[in-house]
Amino acid sequence: MEGFLIGREFPTVTVDVSAKEIARFASAIGDTDPVYRDPAAARAAGFPGIPLPPTYGMFLVDDRPDPHGNLRLMGIDLAKILHAEQGFQYHAPVYAGDRLTLTDRVVDHYTRKNGALEFVVLDCEARKPGGELALTIRRVLVVRHA
Numbered sequence: 001m002e003g004f005l006i007g008r009e010f011p012t013v014t015v016d017v018s019a020k021e022i023a024r025f026a027s028a029i030g031d032t033d034p035v036y037r038d039p040a041a042a043r044a045a046g047f048p049g050i051p052l053p054p055t056y057g058m059f060l061v062d063d064r065p066d067p068h069g070n071l072r073l074m075g076i077d078l079a080k081i082l083h084a085e086q087g088f089q090y091h092a093p094v095y096a097g098d099r100l101t102l103t104d105r106v107v108d109h110y111t112r113k114n115g116a117l118e119f120v121v122l123d124c125e126a127r128k129p130g131g132e133l134a135l136t137i138r139r140v141l142v143v144r145h146a
Contacts, residue, residue: 123136
């Protein structure tokens with residue numbers, strides 16, 4: 001049943017952005033820029049604190065307690081999932097020490113190959129206290145039914 005998931009929203013999760021985790025993430029992706037490790041280097045580069053690396057949004061999504069719980073709520077078999085695409089849209093700067101509230105929402109849902117492939121497009125909105133939208137993390141997942 002194509003499209004029936006569109007608009008489904010899931011309970012929010014609040015996360016704290018950690019300087020230590022930003023540094024570990026930067027090291028894992030091979031980014032040696034000191035702005036991701038040293039507050040003084042970040043300030044010298046014009047940031048008020050240690051900023052997020054560009055693709056850090058996926059870490060925020062995957063580091064939540066039970067990161068795949070929303071997929072199970074939709075009845076998706078995790079063993080049949082393929083990661084197809086991801087994207088990030090920054091609306092406001094995020095720095096180490098910020099607290100973000102994450103909300104997942106299904107923004108598209110469709111099938112291809114006569115139902116053999118089901119596509120689920122999720123947007124995770126990360127908001128600062130007070131509701132300011134800071135980051136939108138888009139994930140496209142493919143569920144194999146063949």
